[in-house]
Amino acid sequence: MGLVAAATTARGMAATVRVLGRGELGRYSAGGVSEVARLERELQDVIGVRHALAVNSGTSALVAALVGAGVGPGDEVLVPAYTWVSTAAAPLAVGAVPVLVDVDASLTMDPVDLARKITPQSRAVIPVHMQNLVCDMDPIMTAAAANGLTVIEDACQAIGLRYKGRRVGSIGHAGCFSFNQYKNIRSGEGGALLTDDDRLFHRAAMYHDVGSYTRPGFATDDADLIVGVNLRMPELSAAVLRPQLATLDAQLLRRRRHRRIMLETLPSWPGAPRPVPHHDPVSAAGLAVTFDGPDGDADAIAFADRRGVHRLADTGRHVYTNWRSIRTRNPLHPRADPYRDAVRDVDHGPDACPATLDVLARTCVVDLAPELPTPVVRLLAARNRAATPRPAPRPSVAAR
Ligand SMILES: *Cc1c(COP(=O)(O)O)cnc(C)c1O
Numbered sequence: 001m002g003l004v005a006a007a008t009t010a011r012g013m014a015a016t017v018r019v020l021g022r023g024e025l026g027r028y029s030a031g032g033v034s035e036v037a038r039l040e041r042e043l044q045d046v047i048g049v050r051h052a053l054a055v056n057s058g059t060s061a062l063v064a065a066l067v068g069a070g071v072g073p074g075d076e077v078l079v080p081a082y083t084w085v086s087t088a089a090a091p092l093a094v095g096a097v098p099v100l101v102d103v104d105a106s107l108t109m110d111p112v113d114l115a116r117k118i119t120p121q122s123r124a125v126i127p128v129h130m131q132n133l134v135c136d137m138d139p140i141m142t143a144a145a146a147n148g149l150t151v152i153e154d155a156c157q158a159i160g161l162r163y164k165g166r167r168v169g170s171i172g173h174a175g176c177f178s179f180n181q182y183k184n185i186r187s188g189e190g191g192a193l194l195t196d197d198d199r200l201f202h203r204a205a206m207y208h209d210v211g212s213y214t215r216p217g218f219a220t221d222d223a224d225l226i227v228g229v230n231l232r233m234p235e236l237s238a239a240v241l242r243p244q245l246a247t248l249d250a251q252l253l254r255r256r257r258h259r260r261i262m263l264e265t266l267p268s269w270p271g272a273p274r275p276v277p278h279h280d281p282v283s284a285a286g287l288a289v290t291f292d293g294p295d296g297d298a299d300a301i302a303f304a305d306r307r308g309v310h311r312l313a314d315t316g317r318h319v320y321t322n323w324r325s326i327r328t329r330n331p332l333h334p335r336a337d338p339y340r341d342a343v344r345d346v347d348h349g350p351d352a353c354p355a356t357l358d359v360l361a362r363t364c365v366v367d368l369a370p371e372l373p374t375p376v377v378r379l380l381a382a383r384n385r386a387a388t389p390r391p392a393p394r395p396s397v398a399a400r
Helices: 001-023 035-046 057-068 088-095 111-117 136-148 198-207 236-246 248-268 295-303 354-361 374-383
Strands: 050-057 078-080 097-101 120-125 149-153 174-178 191-195 286-289 309-311 363-366
Touching: 035 050, 035 191, 035 236, 050 057, 050 198, 050 286, 057 088, 057 120, 057 149, 057 174, 057 191, 057 198, 078 088, 088 097, 088 198, 097 111, 111 136, 136 149, 191 198, 236 248, 248 374, 286 295, 295 309, 295 354, 295 363, 354 363
Parallel strands: 078 097, 078 120, 120 149, 149 174
Antiparallel strands: 050 191, 174 191, 286 363, 309 363
16 A cells, blocks of 8 residues: 555544444434534535435445436436446346447447437436546437436546546436445445435435435425335445545546656557547546557557556456346346336347447556555556566476
8 A cells, every 4th residue: 555545544544443432333323423424525515516325335326326316117228338237237226227338439438329229218328437537428418418318427436537627426417436445435335326406315315224204304295205225334434435535636636647657658568559538638537548450459468468457358247248147137036027127128248339349359447556656657657668578487496
């Protein structure tokens, strides 16, 4: 862990001890001093929305947002073909069917393919801001408005990033964050749902708290009540997250600085990659590179040999062709089968999104390691120049 991360952790540890000392580990027993409630207020301020609901994962945030928006059986939800599998699983959890949309060279939802995939059954679209890259929200919002779709931004991998001045997660009707171990800020597990929509928020809040009817303001009369499950965030998670949220912008600055260092050496990287286009270059804090040459796939495979570099085609359940649990279509129960309620068949097969597979095969993501000191990142950038020669294997004792 780097210096910034260590300092954050120290404050997180102090906050954790404070919570343990109080002994109130659940948000609603902690009352007025709830860490979760404070985290929600801070998220509202930082992201710029009226409501924030902390939950126990990013997946939970997506499901709660769909429940909040009233999405269900018979509905289609448009999702990108490159995203963590949760984005496609969430619609199924509420009885709706996911429809795959290609990503373009920016690794985010292609607005042209989105327009092509909208049908009369489409109810919502979940654009995903992958790898701290941001979607082109303007055309997505325009297409959604023209077709009456709810837009739920999946900003699980991009909390803090901006699109044309606004933080991602505040542009659509709802935004979802994850705080799992791999995200910009993390508590092992955790998530949040952000929205300016009162009804969506109240429904999601009831759903996340077993259909709560005793909390002030959730439901004004019986007609508004719904049942739910328990997706509540523990106090300890919020205590760990709050100091990290306070230093999020500093972390993004480090990511940006490391991005610039990488870009300086990029012209000398083997295979002549180019950075993937970014929809808000000023605030870019993620880096992926595409190899356009005739052997782009092979160039990407070779380049992925380096520390902190991964070829996107090889990132498991981020690629729709690896979503076996989606493709099998086994329902949770024979009579609760989203595909029985669908008016048409949708294609989840390996050939559904060829443009996505093409770009993922030729593209590598480069970790910008905000936790590493800048000189180390300079070193890593320099090592990207040429293939690092492997040391020749030493002859074994027996062979000598
Ligand atoms: C991490 C992630 C999720 C789900 O988050 P969990 O907290 O692991 O449930 C959803 N979508 C994307 C794009 C993610 O990266």
